[in-house]
Amino acid sequence: EDQVTQSPEALRLQEGESSSLNCSYTVSGLRGLFWYRQDPGKGPEFLFTLYSAGEEKEKERLKATLTKKESFLHITAPKPEDSATYLCAVRRPSGGTSYGKLTFGQGTILTVHP
Amino acid sequence: GAGVSQSPSNKVTEKGKDVELRCDPISGHTALYWYRQSLGQGLEFLIYFQGNSAPDKSGLPSDRFSAERTGGSVSTLTIQRTQQEDSAVYLCASSLRGGIMNTEAFFGQGTRLTVV
Numbered sequence: 348e349d350q351v352t353q354s355p356e357a358l359r360l361q362e363g364e365s366s367s368l369n370c371s372y373t374v375s376g377l378r379g380l381f382w383y384r385q386d387p388g389k390g391p392e393f394l395f396t397l398y399s400a401g402e403e404k405e406k407e408r409l410k411a412t413l414t415k416k417e418s419f420l421h422i423t424a425p426k427p428e429d430s431a432t433y434l435c436a437v438r439r440p441s442g443g444t445s446y447g448k449l450t451f452g453q454g455t456i457l458t459v460h461p
Numbered sequence: 462g463a464g465v466s467q468s469p470s471n472k473v474t475e476k477g478k479d480v481e482l483r484c485d486p487i488s489g490h491t492a493l494y495w496y497r498q499s500l501g502q503g504l505e506f507l508i509y510f511q512g513n514s515a516p517d518k519s520g521l522p523s524d525r526f527s528a529e530r531t532g533g534s535v536s537t538l539t540i541q542r543t544q545q546e547d548s549a550v551y552l553c554a555s556s557l558r559g560g561i562m563n564t565e566a567f568f569g570q571g572t573r574l575t576v577v
Contacts, residue, residue, distance in 0.1 A: 381565060390465070390552050390568035391504070434504070448494065448517060449566065451504040 349374040353435050353452035360425055360459050368420040368455045370435030379438040380418050381449060382411050384431045391434055425459045432456050463487075465569035467553050473575045474543055482538040482572045486555030493536050494556075494566060495520075495528060499549040507551075510536060543576045550574070 350373040360366055372380065379398055383391035395404045397413040404411050408429065410421040420433055436449040466485040474480050486493050495507040506520040510530045521527070525544075530536040540547055550573050554566040 379565075383568075388570075390467075390554075390570045393565050393567055396565050436504075448506045448509050448520075449504075450506070451496075453503045 349437060349439055349450040351435055351437055351450055351452035353433075353455050355455060356453065357456040358458070360422075360457070362426055362459055362461050363424045365421070365423045365425070367422070368433055368457070370418040370420070370452055371416060372418070372435075372437045374437045374439050374450070376439060377437060380413055381436045381438065382418070382420055383434040383436065385434055385454070386431050394433075422457070425457075427459045427461050430457055430459045465553055465555050465567055467551075467569035467572050469572060470570060471573045471575075473577060476545060476576055477542055479539065479541045480543055480574065482540075482551050482553075482574070484536045484538070484553030484555075484569060486534060486536070486553070487567060488534075490555035490557050490567075491533065492556040492558060492566070493530060494554045495536070495538050496552045496554065496568075497549045498552060498571070504552065507538070540574075543574075545576045548574055548576045 352371045354369045379396050381396050382394040384394055385391045395411040400415045402413050408423050412419045432454040434451055434454045436451040438449055468483045493510040496504045497507055498504050508515055508528050509517040512533050513530050525541045528538045550571040552568050552571045554568045556566040557564045
């Protein structure tokens, strides 16, 4: 069974204090690792898709990286508006009943203090 | 529309009543997913549609839950005889393609269901 574990559960940073969030996964034949941001009371907002080990993607202060067992979301010089829950999800190959559904981790709640 | 639209945004219902939740996906998106997010929990997969058919219903928790999609567009999730444990945020997502060529999924704002 696919498993996704995110750590830490919660992270409190001062504005400008860079850090990383971790997403460890177990899936047979990864067909994409996805990062989403979720603000309170809203649906998840798509950030990145990574497909192969060594791949990196950047957007503003965020950079996502991928290895064969885990992904990191690096936050450089965060601002209070980066406060949100960050969700990681994996997609396994299609076939049988696994038609590309996403399996999500529990998320990391990030709080950035001014 | 510009994004995935869900209605209602909030629904309070009495235990034992039936409820219908609606999802309008992004125009042209062939794949549609329903997820459930309970308080303090991660997102739980419910069902996947490709066009109007549902090749994966493995996440539906009981036979009280059903879903349909018509015209390759709007989807309705129906919960019969609601129970208090059905209280959660129900999220819908759509992606341009599903199956082998699946792409990233975009989520709606969700419907917060409260069963009292």
